Amino acid sequence: MEGRSVYRRGRMAGCRLRRLSLGMRFGDAERLPETRTLALAVRRNRLIPICLPPPVGPRPEKLPAKLPAVEEQPVTTPWYAIENAAEVPSPALLIYPERVEENLRRMIAMSGGVAGLRPHVKTHKLPQIVAMKLGAGIEKFKASTIAEAEMTAAAGGRDILIAYQCVGPGAHRLARLIQTFPKTHFSALVDNGGTLAELSAAAVAAGVEMTLYLDLNVGMNRTGIEPGDEAVELYRELTRTGGIRVGGLHAYDGHLHNPDSAQLAADAAEVRDRVSEFIGRLRDEGLEIPRLIAGGTPTSPLWAAHGKQELRDRYGIELDVEVGAGTTTLWDFGQAAESTDQDYLNAAVLMARVISRPTRDRICLDLGHKAVAPEMPQPRVRWFTLEDAEALLQNEEHLVLRTERADEYPVGTVVYGIPRHICPTVALQSEVVCVRDARAVENWPVVARARRITI
Amino acid sequence: MEGRSVYRRGRMAGCRLRRLSLGMRFGDAERLPETRTLALAVRRNRLIPICLPPPVGPRPEKLPAKLPAVEEQPVTTPWYAIENAAEVPSPALLIYPERVEENLRRMIAMSGGVAGLRPHVKTHKLPQIVAMKLGAGIEKFKASTIAEAEMTAAAGGRDILIAYQCVGPGAHRLARLIQTFPKTHFSALVDNGGTLAELSAAAVAAGVEMTLYLDLNVGMNRTGIEPGDEAVELYRELTRTGGIRVGGLHAYDGHLHNPDSAQLAADAAEVRDRVSEFIGRLRDEGLEIPRLIAGGTPTSPLWAAHGKQELRDRYGIELDVEVGAGTTTLWDFGQAAESTDQDYLNAAVLMARVISRPTRDRICLDLGHKAVAPEMPQPRVRWFTLEDAEALLQNEEHLVLRTERADEYPVGTVVYGIPRHICPTVALQSEVVCVRDARAVENWPVVARARRITI
Numbered sequence: 001m002e003g004r005s006v007y008r009r010g011r012m013a014g015c016r017l018r019r020l021s022l023g024m025r026f027g028d029a030e031r032l033p034e035t036r037t038l039a040l041a042v043r044r045n046r047l048i049p050i051c052l053p054p055p056v057g058p059r060p061e062k063l064p065a066k067l068p069a070v071e072e073q074p075v076t077t078p079w080y081a082i083e084n085a086a087e088v089p090s091p092a093l094l095i096y097p098e099r100v101e102e103n104l105r106r107m108i109a110m111s112g113g114v115a116g117l118r119p120h121v122k123t124h125k126l127p128q129i130v131a132m133k134l135g136a137g138i139e140k141f142k143a144s145t146i147a148e149a150e151m152t153a154a155a156g157g158r159d160i161l162i163a164y165q166c167v168g169p170g171a172h173r174l175a176r177l178i179q180t181f182p183k184t185h186f187s188a189l190v191d192n193g194g195t196l197a198e199l200s201a202a203a204v205a206a207g208v209e210m211t212l213y214l215d216l217n218v219g220m221n222r223t224g225i226e227p228g229d230e231a232v233e234l235y236r237e238l239t240r241t242g243g244i245r246v247g248g249l250h251a252y253d254g255h256l257h258n259p260d261s262a263q264l265a266a267d268a269a270e271v272r273d274r275v276s277e278f279i280g281r282l283r284d285e286g287l288e289i290p291r292l293i294a295g296g297t298p299t300s301p302l303w304a305a306h307g308k309q310e311l312r313d314r315y316g317i318e319l320d321v322e323v324g325a326g327t328t329t330l331w332d333f334g335q336a337a338e339s340t341d342q343d344y345l346n347a348a349v350l351m352a353r354v355i356s357r358p359t360r361d362r363i364c365l366d367l368g369h370k371a372v373a374p375e376m377p378q379p380r381v382r383w384f385t386l387e388d389a390e391a392l393l394q395n396e397e398h399l400v401l402r403t404e405r406a407d408e409y410p411v412g413t414v415v416y417g418i419p420r421h422i423c424p425t426v427a428l429q430s431e432v433v434c435v436r437d438a439r440a441v442e443n444w445p446v447v448a449r450a451r452r453i454t455i
Numbered sequence: 456m457e458g459r460s461v462y463r464r465g466r467m468a469g470c471r472l473r474r475l476s477l478g479m480r481f482g483d484a485e486r487l488p489e490t491r492t493l494a495l496a497v498r499r500n501r502l503i504p505i506c507l508p509p510p511v512g513p514r515p516e517k518l519p520a521k522l523p524a525v526e527e528q529p530v531t532t533p534w535y536a537i538e539n540a541a542e543v544p545s546p547a548l549l550i551y552p553e554r555v556e557e558n559l560r561r562m563i564a565m566s567g568g569v570a571g572l573r574p575h576v577k578t579h580k581l582p583q584i585v586a587m588k589l590g591a592g593i594e595k596f597k598a599s600t601i602a603e604a605e606m607t608a609a610a611g612g613r614d615i616l617i618a619y620q621c622v623g624p625g626a627h628r629l630a631r632l633i634q635t636f637p638k639t640h641f642s643a644l645v646d647n648g649g650t651l652a653e654l655s656a657a658a659v660a661a662g663v664e665m666t667l668y669l670d671l672n673v674g675m676n677r678t679g680i681e682p683g684d685e686a687v688e689l690y691r692e693l694t695r696t697g698g699i700r701v702g703g704l705h706a707y708d709g710h711l712h713n714p715d716s717a718q719l720a721a722d723a724a725e726v727r728d729r730v731s732e733f734i735g736r737l738r739d740e741g742l743e744i745p746r747l748i749a750g751g752t753p754t755s756p757l758w759a760a761h762g763k764q765e766l767r768d769r770y771g772i773e774l775d776v777e778v779g780a781g782t783t784t785l786w787d788f789g790q791a792a793e794s795t796d797q798d799y800l801n802a803a804v805l806m807a808r809v810i811s812r813p814t815r816d817r818i819c820l821d822l823g824h825k826a827v828a829p830e831m832p833q834p835r836v837r838w839f840t841l842e843d844a845e846a847l848l849q850n851e852e853h854l855v856l857r858t859e860r861a862d863e864y865p866v867g868t869v870v871y872g873i874p875r876h877i878c879p880t881v882a883l884q885s886e887v888v889c890v891r892d893a894r895a896v897e898n899w900p901v902v903a904r905a906r907r908i909t910i
Binding site: 086087088089090091122144145146164165167168169170173191192194195198215217220221222223224225254353354355356357358359362364366369370371373374375392393394395396397398400410411412414423424427428429430431449450451452 | 545601619622675676677679680819825826830847848851852853867878879884905
């Protein structure tokens with residue numbers, strides 16, 4: 001990739017391309033002051049530096065009228081590039097702890113403090129990020145599997161909601177979690193009498209107390225009971241079932257993800273109205289509601305901003321409201337496209353290599369759908385510097401891209417990209433690569449991608 | 456689910472529904488002679504037996520004119536149901552070793568003996584199945600990652616082709632595999648001079664010899680070099696590069712999967728012609744071709760039937776031809792739909808539970824796309840007894856189905872299904888459940904789903 005071609009594509013603003021001698025090898029780049037490279041391209045077995053676009057901000061729609069000459073633009077290392085890429089087998093998922101920490105700060109600010117925040121661990125499944133959350137003052141955790149809950153407890157989490165229905169053997173596994181980690185408070189969801197009876201039996205048999213939240217179906221029609229008469233009765237049942245303590249209500253509105261923020265706000269307000277009304281009704285029945293846990297990533301800011309206040313204003317009810325954003329920890333381009341009002345940093349980047357160039361205009365990367373979440377349509381990854389490339393074919397260990405610039409990506413070239421959906425992408429990795437100061441420094445096993453750790 | 460409703464749907468032929476008292480619990484079913492049940496449904500916390508359809512054969516288009524009365528039909532346990540389901544957390548992937556062994560026998564028959572067979576381990580990633588293959592006399596293995604190759608070698612495999620381009624750190628990892636398992640013969644693919652030079656350097660540095668196959672692009676346009684002048688030159692280069700031994704040719708025709716078997720046969724013949732012609736040309740240039748490894752699951756039978764013979768008839772060349780079928784080991788419904796002429800047993804079954812019934816006509820299963828391969832469109836699973844259900848929504852840990860018979864599937868009901876694509880489905884499991892004599896007997900860790908074991 002020559003400066004010319006980059007320049008032509010209008011992405012060199014703010015960069016100066018220094019003349020680096022071709023033929024440099026890995027390590028050389030580090031020794032060049034102020035000239036830390038980039039993605040390095042291998043051409044004829046030699047490494048050449050590629051000037052990559054600035055890390056943030058959308059690609060400009062049009063070329064500015066006048067760009068500085070290429071020669072005047074400083075070379076900057078893009079934030080995601082690592083200097084020791086040659087040592088890192090691909091495909092790999094790189095995690096940038098400083099960016100995670102910044103996202104945690106923004107999440108805390110969004111929810112108005114740690115008291116209102118219960119972020120989901122399913123996104124990362126990593127004890128190291130649980131530790132970062134604890135370090136940031138976050139004390140409440142949401143999990144979707146017994147294994148995620150166990151990982152979180154082992155990493156020091158003391159308040160963990162399994163936002164899931166523990167059915168079948170799940171009831172006994174939940175009881176064993178409670179027995180195994182006596183310092184941690186576990187809770188789970190329930191939306192029907194049968195499951196409640198099984199959980200109660202498991203709790204009583206194990207001599208433990210289970211905290212359960214009534215799971216409300218607020219329009220997603222995935223799980224939960226509709227906020228109505230039956231739900232009032234089931235909630236009342238919770239209060240008098242042996243071995244069970246009432247946690248409160250869980251209202252997940254995952255069906256709300258309209259990128260039009262005005263429409264999203266209107267839809268979310270409607271859901272809040274239904275939930276508030278139901279809470280008012282429970283209160284009128286003399287039932288106590290310790291807490292409301294609500295919202296997914298798109299609606300969390302709205303719940304945080306209005307949930308508690310509306311309950312106070314309309315019903316005079318003081319209630320703890322917690323939001324459960326998750327993807328915000330690592331962020332991805334699918335969530336960014338849906339939640340246009342939210343501002344988080346990409347803290348997880350896929351790294352791949354060109355392994356073949358089967359035709360003039362095709363490159364094949366070693367990034368198959370066993371390494372990136374494939375439940376979404378293509379593109380499943382947005383590759384930096386390859387924004388023009390079209391994904392033609394993805395198999396288990398291969399991704400074929402078509403680009404007229406294939407000759408700029410010889411076999412061996414390292415490329416970086418943002419996945420569309422980070423949560424299941426993490427679950428496809430046996431370990432992720434922790435990056436500090438532009439270097440891969442250690443591997444972190446993705447502990448909770450297992451469905452069973454010890455329990 | 457009552458006999459009546461099943462009867463109405465025309466799926467009771469060959470079954471007799473015995474009167475089992477409602478209220479039986481797990482374990483009761485085992486004690487009923489000749490009446491082993493099946494999927495058991497939980498209704499009001501009680502287990503009721505469900506008579507499931509016969510395991511094989513398509514669903515009849517129309518109801519036969521006269522069916523025997525329900526009372527006369529014998530209850531049969533479907534092959535996939537396990538008696539101790541209550542002990543098995545879901546979601547789970549069940550593996551049936553006797554069915555795997557039968558598939559291996561059919562694969563050997565298809566390829567005309569073990570000499571012509573090099574099945575892919577990517578499908579199962581399990582040392583236990585490598586052991587079954589060895590037990591069946593299969594001595595050659597195909598892998599797509601260094602980890603799969605390491606797992607296979609550790610399980611006793613002595614001849615392993617990594618059907619992949621070992622680029623970047625892959626070159627040194629391949630050298631270390633060769634050093635670590637001196638009794639195993641490893642080989643890999645190459646399709647360009649740069650990679651060849653890197654592999655050669657890694658081999659020489661490690662003091663080992665690497666066997667490389669020239670990877671031909673025979674129309675898939677994924678990896679490989681077109682069989683032409685450059686390919687001849689690269690092959691010649693292989694023969695004289697230090698540290699490298701020539702394995703022969705690799706021709707993967709994964710683009711051929713037409714369910715119309717006549718068209719598939721014609722397309723496959725065209726690919727064989729190109730490959731044969733290229734082999735003739737190499738021979739004319741005085742180059743030795745030790746072996747040809749060709750075909751994916753759909754075309755393997757055709758390569759096995761014609762590949763060797765055509766070379767002999769047309770060019771007088773005697774060459775070992777090996778086929779690389781993989782999915783055949785476990786089978787799935789996607790492959791069955793594509794390869795209509797092939798007859799293998801489903802040897803891997805997903806087990807899930809109903810965890811919620813959020814609306815009148817919806818059930819939610821605990822089978823999200825973190826547990827079944829989601830790169831294909833819905834349906835990603837064909838659920839036994841739920842053939843009429845429509846997949847409405849799948850998230851990471853949830854699958855919502857719409858069925859008018861939702862009331863027959865109360866929360867807790869265990870259901871079984873065949874995945875569309877088994878290979879990446881296995882890779883989503885931390886362990887699979889081995890089933891013998893209709894019981895889950897042990898868990899097998901999916902060793903090679905890791906991208907790195909020790910190397």
